[in-house]
Amino acid sequence: MESNHRHHKRIDLLDYLRGFALMGIILVNIGPLLEINEPAPADSLDFSYWRFLYLFVEGRFYTMFTFLFGVGFYIFLTRANAKGKNGYILFLRRMASLFVIGLVHVKFHPGEALALYAVCGLIILPFYKANKLMNLVFGTLMLIAFAIFSIKIFMVVPLMLLGIAAGQYRVFEKTKTKKIAVFTGVMLALSAAGLIVQAQYAPVQLGVATEATYLQEQHFISIGIAIGPIVSAFYAGLLLLLMQRRFFQKLFSPLKSYGRMALTNYVSQTILILLAGNAFDLFSQISYLQTLNLCVAIYVIQFMFSSVWLRYFRYGPLEWVWRIVTYWDIPPMRK
Template sequence: MDHSHFHEHDHSQNHSQNQNNRIEALDYLRGLALMGIILVNIGPLLGILEPASAHSLDASYWRFLYLFVEGRFYTIFTFLFGVGFYIFLTRANAKGKKGYRLFLRRMAALFVFGLVHVQFHPGEALGLYAVCGLIILPFYKASKIMNLVFGTLMLIAFAAFSIKIFMVVPLMLLGIAAGQYRVFEKLQPKKIAVFTGMMLALSAAGLTVQAQYAPVQIGVATEQAYLQKQHFIRTGIAIGPIVSAFYTGLLLLLLQRRLFQKLFSPLKDYGRMALTNYISQTVLILFAGNLFDFDGRISYLQSLYLCLIIYVLQFIFSTVWLRYFRYGPLEWIWRISTYWKIPPMRR
């Protein structure tokens, strides 16, 4: 399922007292990750039935989802959690605060958010993130080479077996390594272009292989159809981190231009309030499901329209909210539980 989706939470950036201290590229990426996560999470939340007709638009959208969305965005979110973890501890320690103690409180609060959220969304990832946050704590002190190599090798091993839940820790380790290498503080357009080009080539190869297994009949219950579908989905999970890396590189490349920074500014606000928006995605989906009795009666394509409406509502809310307040509502509560003091909310 979508465990991972929880990933969010790297709000860590919020820590910077002054806003210009934020690494804005991370907010844009977090926003992008959230946009992909809801497309996958809405299926299980509304009990969407798989398309029966092989050549319907619904079946085409289902295939699109598993080729380009499923397993592509929670990976970005999880990686960003690792980056945020590193920045949070480094900044806290630089200010002479007890970084580890603050981080433990932060994870405890995240776990509580997850405990509440999981009652409504069984595939949620906040609780998983909080637990994995403790697992990666010792790696903060490890060398950047070790985190990079160990994270990469672990990720390749778990990806080969398509074990999504186990991929969370290595993705976080790679995030820590990115923090240690200060990748986001000093983005170099040439290097991003080379990286993105390499990931595009690998993604194209991986997606070509995955597409070979795309099932014609999706909602059909024969054993052969089931096995083909599983092969298609497992291949997608295995190549997920490569496609995610391409998406990440492409967005960073576009953000080198002022035009795209302006164009995507709603995405930045959306990502700054990632915890609030992640949880409110669930609230809005379930609210619409109950209000219109969608449960088990909505197609994949109809779920896309509902997601588009939720994007509009959340983008507007995030942009307007951050015009008047420093933090998203849940980010503010998370901050209070981390620092045990109430930060000023109004701008």
């Protein structure tokens, strides 16, 4: 019974984290989707929110989402193999179907990640059988190298690799509060140092056509990308610490449903943003701060939908389709 309870608890932790990551992703994605204007003047709330986004949100949540993809990848293969199925064949089908969903999604959302995740999933497949220490060390070194050069797209593979290592080390099965606290404390110190450095380069105004201001803005953004994994590790550690308390498990319970339907919610974020953009003619008309209001409205819709849906059904709509293609089998949808 104990192992079964742990098994469920681990899944819960991952779902809370996935839901949390999705909440951050939309805040960044909404800008390019609605062709948002640069904030001005420099002392406006809009400008302050832009700075807040680039200090605390941009590059912080997709890193968490990518890492969790690696964890999920490891768990999926391990469980499939444990059930006596050919995990590799199932995984290849799973990535192929994810790639197709990504190809459709990218038509509406040019910066989307699913097709990239599918390709990177195949790249890291050989590492599933590799030694866990090797995965941890190699993933960390590779991440540091790409972070130094702020190459966001290349950071996907090492982040997934670290996710596999976390699965191999059973990080989410054996959550020890003391270890999480130490990890979170270290990441807090590193994040604070990184953010202090990044804040030094925060531009005082945007959209000014001088080379110096443009370079400063780019420098500010690239430092943000470089420290992204550290800040997101702090966020994840903090959430895991809070989740050790019953009170926070209850308080954040909507996150769990939201994260369980991560694929459906990720794609429907795009749908809802574009629907709102067309319905209210928001393209190139909306400010940074106004996008926050729209995101909050989307959170409310998605949280309510996820909670109600999972009360009656086992899987989210897209998760169900994904399962059918993966297993060549139609699982029962109703609870």
